[in-house]
Amino acid sequence: MAHRTHRNGISVMQLAEMFPDEEAARRWFESRIWPDGRHCPRCKSTRTREVKAAKPMPYWCTDCRKYFSVRVGTVMEASRLPLRKWVYAIYLHMTSLKGVSSTKIARDIDIHQSSAWHLLQRIRKAFDAGEDNLFGGPVEVDETFVGGKEANKHESKKLHAGRGVVGKTAVVGAKDRATGKIKAEVVEDTTAATLHDLSR
Template sequence: MARNRVQFQKGLSLNEFLRQYGSEEQCCDAVAQWRWPEGFICPFCGSDQYCQLAYRQLRQCNRCRRQTSLTAGTIFASTKLPLTTWYQAIYLITQDKKGISAMELHRHLGISYNAAWRLKHKLMQVMLERDQNKPLSGFIEIDDAYLGGERSGGKVGRGAEGKTPFLAAVQTTDQSQPVKIKLTVIKGFRSDELLEWSRRHLTPDSTVISDGLACFNAVTEAGCEHDRIVCGGGRASVEEPELHWVNTILGNLKSALRGTYHAVRPKYAQRYLSEFEYRFNRRFNLVNLLPRLIYVALRTPPMPEKLLKIGLV
């Protein structure tokens, strides 16, 4: 039986990671190269003439004399952690398809839990912002899903208390192979919510395949074709071949969340979903996951802890 090329790709080995980013100097040089690939440009006056301060990682513009650090204006701004710690965290987060919790980062990196939590959520925010405006197109399987365990008593199924509803969508090829996914927390499975989601996340003229949930009909108002399959609930819906990939993705997602995190609070749910989405959509090249994430992190605005804790409810 032929091996799956994606599953058996080489990835970035620990030895190679340490060879490239094992010292603070190497990490700083890489950040400078990714932040200013065409050479330093002063963010205040646009000049490309500068001097490097001898004892600090600061560049001083020769024209306006203002100083710029490597991480100012980025998600790394005001960090007290060395860049080597950030790189190690990004390596751990990107090379494991199930992710890693803040508690495990705290243990692996030797930093406080609070610092590990801030680092983890800042990187998940980078992933969220990177993919949130990239729509799906072509053939798309969608399904409704919920985060949250079972509770005794009360309503069960859709509308149960303590659950976070989210929409799962998988773009597939003409050969029915998954290309990329979209996982979005929504307020509920209503037609107005689905219409808003469709206009933002689907390209018009796409073909959407769903089960018989009535609110999915709203995709037609966003200019998409709709193939509605009434398959009932339970095992019948999971085994429906037309919805194979979206059910597979949901199964993998829930296994990853259960195996990695003790709990996912509703106000942070979108970040956890975006982390899984980000890695899946870039699974074809594990070696480049680390530099790609750092590159976009350098173009993501700072996010202090008080904003991190507001969440996305």
């Protein structure tokens, strides 16, 4: 049987379940940006430690002796918006065929329209530049942009939603090798065939 790609997308409800709070969003960004373990975004050192009291920069680099967070070195660096709002805005951007407006972002994630406008500019910039930091490394096809594979997750991060779409549905970001541009689509089935199709 020929493989058919379903592009029904994940629902806002599923997104809400994946990111119930700011902590979940932070952990998710960290797992994407530091897939091989935390390192300093400035000097790349892995000699870092967590300093829980040091919010909003909870990590300390022993080598360059500076605090950092998951935002440093990404388009989120200068932003004070909660990471969860970034997730929602990125989701809106990725799932809107004609492009999401800043008025919709402002309404949906409850921020001022001027903030929404700047947020959208940064998201577009990241996507246009194929910003690797936001996508967790120089990947060509990344099927774990939202959600991720249940099997790869730590027990505490698993969704425990049973079999089905929750753990498997993914927003796929495919990076064009030549231009470095990211294009993203929500797919329900992340088989090799689907990913190959998207990466062309």
